[in-house]
Amino acid sequence: METKNRTLxxxxxxxxxxxxxxQKGYAKAAENAKDQNLKAYFENKSGExxxxxxxxxxxxxxxxxEIETEGSFTGSLHRGWMDIKAFFSADNDESMLEEAIRGDKAAVEEYEDVLDDKDLPANVASIIREQLIKIRTDLNKVKSMEDLVD
Known part of the structure; x- marks a missing residue:
């Protein structure tokens, strides 16, 4: 595979x-959430x-x-940290929302970086754009949910 394609x-x-x-983080947040609506939201986001x-x-x-199919080591550490925060946190649901915000912000940056690549095929760019829009929408929703939990 060409170097240019390999980078992409x-x-x-x-x-x-x-x-x-x-996906795994949202599933873990759903397990840890106390509020049933928040639990359902996190389960939905995991499936999405x-x-x-x-x-x-x-x-x-x-x-x-063929593309690799395993999660990252840093993601495993992040989920472990979510467990620890859930255990020690006085406000579990707020902690999970904060983690969701942090994760979605990182995802937005990553998606935007990929969309900056001029060699991105149009069909892949379309999928990435669609998913980015959904993640931005989710980010706004979870921020408003955090305001309700405060």
């Missing part, structure tokens, strides 16, 4: 990895990130090579 595939694999981590990856992975396999 690496960036896209990073997005897949971050989405796997987000799984769908993101299925869509993106299908397109990448068709356009490039």
């Amino acid at each position: 595939v690496n960036q896209l694999e990073e997005i897949l990895e971050k989405n796997r981590d987000a 990130r799984s769908t993101f990856n299925q869509t993106l992975n299908k397109e990448l396999v068709a356009s490039y090579d």
Whole structure:
């Protein structure tokens, strides 16, 4: 694979990895959340990130090579930290919302970086843009939810 394509595939694999981590993180947040509405929200977001990856992975396999399917080590550490915060935090739900905000902000940056690549195929760019819009919407929603929990 050309170096230019390899760099792009690496960036896209990073997005897949971050989405796997987000999926697992949201699932973990759902386990830790006390409020039933918040629990349902986190479960929904976990499923959504799984769908993101299925869509993106299908397109990448068709356009490039087989893509890695494991979550990142840093994501595992982050989920472990969420467990610790849930255990020690006086306000568990607020902690989970703060983590969701932090994770979504990082995802927005990563998606924007990939969209800056001029060699990004139009079909992949379309998927990335769609997912970025959804993550930005989620970020705004979770910020408003945090205000309600305060």
